Amino acid sequence: MPHDGEGRHPLLTRGGPMAVTIERHQAGRGPPKLEKYPDASVAVLVAERVLRISGDKKLRDKTRDFSLAFFTLHHSQVRVGLLSVRFVKTGVSVMMSSRDQPEVAKGVFAAIQESQKSCAKRALSRAAPAYSSLQRPTAAVCPTPNPADRKRLNSFASPHRISPSRWSPPTAPKFRRTPHRGGLPVTPARPPIPGSGRKSPGAKVGPRMTSEQKKVVEAVLGGKSVFFTGGAGTGKSFVLHRLIRLLKPEHTAVTSSTGLAASHLGGQTIHSFAGIGSGARDAAALAQKIKRSPELLGRWKRVKTLIMDEMSMLDGRLFDKLEQIARLVRQDSRPFGGVQLVLTGDFLQLPPVSQTLPNGKKEEASFCFEAKSWRKCIHKTMVLKEIKRQEGDATFTTMLNEIRRGICSQETQDVLSLVAKRKHSTLTGGVVASQLLPTRREVDAINERELARLSTPPTTFTAADTVYDSSSLNLDVMCSARPKVVLKVGAQVMLTKTFSPQKRLVNGSRGIIVRFTKAPCLPVVKFLATGDEEITIPLDEWVFYSTATTGGRAVELGRRRQIPLQLAWALSIHKSQGMTLDCAVIKLDTIFEYGQAYVALSRCRSLDSVTINSTSNNFRTAIRANPKCLKFYEELDDAAVIHTKTHE
Incomplete structure (x- = not known):
């Protein structure tokens, strides 16, 4: 002390x-x-x-x-x-x-x-x-x-x-x-490839890799530029975390198209790593800007492997721009300036955000596989097909495979209709299922309304932020923890950071606050995953580093210290992408985007944990897939467990 x-x-x-x-x-x-x-x-x-x-x-x-x-x-x-x-x-x-x-x-x-x-x-x-x-x-x-x-x-x-x-x-x-x-x-x-059968002395045995996941790892360690894809729950994030452990940190940049996904990986957004800001200027102008900054120039020169997650949400035009910038800054005429690419994502999930043109019209989003440089940059496209999240629920797995491709067969329609007839029930220990909604405005309104209904006194947790480089780090964008969290006894909450994998208390785990401790004041939560056990949740830290820096040492950009909880009566579909939820209520009537219904439904492990809120029994209007993305996947060999396609 x-x-x-x-x-x-x-x-x-x-x-x-x-x-x-x-x-x-x-x-x-x-x-x-x-x-x-x-x-x-x-x-x-x-x-x-x-x-x-x-x-x-x-x-x-x-x-x-x-x-x-x-x-x-x-x-x-x-x-x-x-x-x-x-x-x-x-x-x-x-x-x-x-x-x-x-x-x-x-x-x-x-x-x-x-x-x-x-x-x-x-x-x-x-x-x-x-x-x-x-x-x-x-x-x-x-x-x-x-x-x-x-x-x-x-x-x-x-x-x-x-x-x-x-x-x-x-x-x-x-x-x-x-x-x-x-x-x-x-x-x-270098530790052994996870799942290979070799163990590090004293290391705990984690989840084993499937044969198709091992092939992805082997291709990356073999120096190939790889795009590996697959539906929700096939272990894309699992493979990515293993690769991050295996690749040399001093020459590897870990990025994502979104701040939240980057936060889960311990990386930064691709915009932040590249030093391009919004990326609105042309490639030549952005390359000149990078060359004037010793730090940015050194970062681009040192990187040998660039990891990018959530590729479905990165615009294809931006991918082409990054590829050109890499060649100009690194003074290397090879595709992407000779940098090995490790890319992952599912184009049948959430698409890139449409850009607004100066005349006020929306510009149609472009996918990365439509980029002119895509085929030159990617040596192998690999598809993961073995679903792990819904393992053991064959009916739900079959449904999700259909829904991912925008298909709503009569069998799927009938099952969803039965699920829609369920009443919203209170689960173990007073936990209620989170509503998954398309917009953050709806989410905030529901959470604020439900919190106000509780008669218990509020407890406010204000984040302690330290930012060393504000030009490279926006904590409100990058961090899954909010700057201000107001909680009460009886509040429905969700973990925003993995707390105890052994107890299945991970990012997305649901619970209810039963009391607060004294000195220090911390929330005590009953989680679905732990039954009647009461878990005290301490403050935690999110620390953000730049990548591929001098001497292999990452430079800290900033940190946030906050309670790793958020209100969870409602949650946005966008924020849920990449999570596994204990339970969810999905309002299919408000779905407006390709892939949203699939992302929402695939967050849960089984049909038993899904409730559908809909005024209509016609779900075909909500279940849609982008035709361009369907064509992309149809070109891959669906018959193989894992298909490798080498581009010339």
């Missing part, structure tokens, strides 16, 4: 003068409290694992001491003199700046690392005498371990990098292989 008071231990490392801001978050109690010390002295007591702030005239003779236990260390910009430490349990953040003397921040960073390593060595000595040769007397000023010791210490870390670094003091009497939780992130050896 942080504590203030006089120091009793000699300083083992003194960082020097720094500007310090201490931010104390109080959940549900307004904005964070700030303490600013423009001329403080920062020191690290290595042996005692204490971060000490002192010396500023505002402090007088006092100090601010913080125990270096259970903290997150953010060091992506330490080279320019910026460093911050967030203490997980207390919600306190200490932000330090020495821009004029970056060496000071680097010294503090090194000292904190040494403090962690010193603790780790003591744990090793207690756990196994065989490792005692790793211990060395701690020098007065934070020594760097010799290469042999560093290698041996790191050999006990998991092959998976955790970013940002999270660390807590070891307490178990036995030393076990656990994820690396401190110091400089270990450069991982």
Whole structure:
């Protein structure tokens, strides 16, 4: 726990003068409290694992001491003199700046690392005498371990990098292989292809890859530019996350056509990565703009693999523009400037947004497969056909396969009519199904109305935002957490971030608030996935980084700290794309776009979790697929489990 008071231990490392801001978050109690010390002295007591702030005239003779236990260390910009430490349990953040003397921040960073390593060595000595040769007397000023010791210490870390670094003091009497939780992130050896049968030591066995998913991974690792597609629930996001783990981060850019999808991947929008703003100017002008920015130019030069998700929502004209920009900026005449493309999405889901012309008319959306450069850029098109989300519900799977292609057979019509006759029922523990609606305006109106009906007092959670580069990051667009969340006991809520995969508490999990804790004030939720168990939901952080940066280190663009919940009486179909929902009420009467009915229905795992709200039993008007997209998929071989089409 942080504590203030006089120091009793000699300083083992003194960082020097720094500007310090201490931010104390109080959940549900307004904005964070700030303490600013423009001329403080920062020191690290290595042996005692204490971060000490002192010396500023505002402090007088006092100090601010913080125990270096259970903290997150953010060091992506330490080279320019910026460093911050967030203490997980207390919600306190200490932000330090020495821009004029970056060496000071680097010294503090090194000292904190040494403090962690010193603790780790003591744990090793207690756990196994065989490792005692790793211990060395701690020098007065934070020594760097010799290469042999560093290698041996790191050999006990998991092959998976955790970013940002999270660390807590070891307490178990036995030393076990656990994820690396401190110091400089270990450069991982490439882990085995998930599902291949080989296991990393101590790694938990996750979902296994299907044979068709493995073929996608093999093609990408073989250097091919790949577009892999498939219906909802075929594991496109699952494959994408595995590929992100396998590809070299220093040369891989992770992007999406939408901010929400990019947030789930830990990436950024393609507009943000490319540095093109809205992308309205022509390719030559945008390329010149990029060349004038050393950061943007370096980003384009370093990237070797570009990942793009939700390709159905990216306009084909913009794809052509990006391809031309890549050639101009990289000065490489090959398609897309020689960059390997890893693209995914389903063109039979939501389409690109139509652009408004200067005369006020809507310009018809263009799909990426219609782009002039598409066939030149994509070596392989691969179709995933094995549906995992609705596994076990053959009737629902057959229906969705029809609806995806805009077909509403008599059998599908009859089943939907039966589903429409169901009454809206309250599910386990008072949870009611979310309404999926086409527009955000309808969604906000329903959520606000239902919240107002509750007589319980409101609790407001205001996000704590930190933005280092506002030109590259708009948190309200990128982040799934809203800047302000108002909750009450009895409110229907949904997780906006995966909380516990083991308990099936993932992004989209539904629940109801049963009470709030005291000091700190946090919501306690009963989820459908966990029955009667009450789960306290703590504040969480969304951290956004640029990609493909110098030396393989991603530069932090900003972060948001907020409660990972949102009201869930209603949800937009657009926002639900990519989610798996526990239950949903779908108002088919208001569907107006190709693919909307399919996206809404395919969010659920089974027909039992779907309720249809419709004044008409004629569902054929809502179930539509874009003819151009149908033609694209008809050109692929539907007979194969997975079809690879190599373009000349």
